[in-house]
Amino acid sequence: MTSTTRRVTAKEAKEEISSLLNEIEGGGTIEVTVRGKAIARLGSPHALEENALLRAKRIAVSDIKQGKRNFTGVLVHGPYVITRRGEDVASLKAAPEAANAAAQASPQQHIVNLLERQVSNLEELRLLKEEHKRARNLRQRLDKAIKDRIQLLRNMGENAAADGFEVHFRELDMTQGA
Numbered sequence: 001m002t003s004t005t006r007r008v009t010a011k012e013a014k015e016e017i018s019s020l021l022n023e024i025e026g027g028g029t030i031e032v033t034v035r036g037k038a039i040a041r042l043g044s045p046h047a048l049e050e051n052a053l054l055r056a057k058r059i060a061v062s063d064i065k066q067g068k069r070n071f072t073g074v075l076v077h078g079p080y081v082i083t084r085r086g087e088d089v090a091s092l093k094a095a096p097e098a099a100n101a102a103a104q105a106s107p108q109q110h111i112v113n114l115l116e117r118q119v120s121n122l123e124e125l126r127l128l129k130e131e132h133k134r135a136r137n138l139r140q141r142l143d144k145a146i147k148d149r150i151q152l153l154r155n156m157g158e159n160a161a162a163d164g165f166e167v168h169f170r171e172l173d174m175t176q177g178a
Helices: 010-015 017-025 050-055 061-065 071-076 096-103 107-155 159-177
Strands: 005-009 029-034 037-043 057-060 080-084 087-094
Touching: 005 010, 010 017, 010 029, 017 029, 017 037, 017 061, 017 080, 017 087, 057 061, 061 080, 107 159
Parallel strands: 005 029, 057 080
Antiparallel strands: 029 037, 037 087, 080 087
């Protein structure tokens, strides 16, 4: 494994994220630039110091590819750990120069950066609400299937089995409602 550093633009990084992650897994490091200035570094997940790793947010490669997250915002507001199929495959942290530039940004740019983060947070909230709605719909279908099964058992004269199902169903209801 050779350790190499390659420079790519933020646009190239977003478009080629999968091949860049393969390169990182091979020991490489990627420096991401905007208008020729380094804004972030992609490297091994182990490249983050332990305290940064604990603070790091996780982002899935699929979210980057599908544009679910503002990729430039992710680059500047690290640290992040990039995951593929649930496994940590890379770390992303803002380049020191980018952190200094962010500190010296104009008040207007600071407001723009805050708004970009808000939009990203709102998108995450929207995705969580969708997931909650899917889980609620699944729970309703499961409840109906259990009630149908109990009724079927009663119709077949299997009252003891139906009573057992009802007891478990009520216990499940109580644990879900708590």
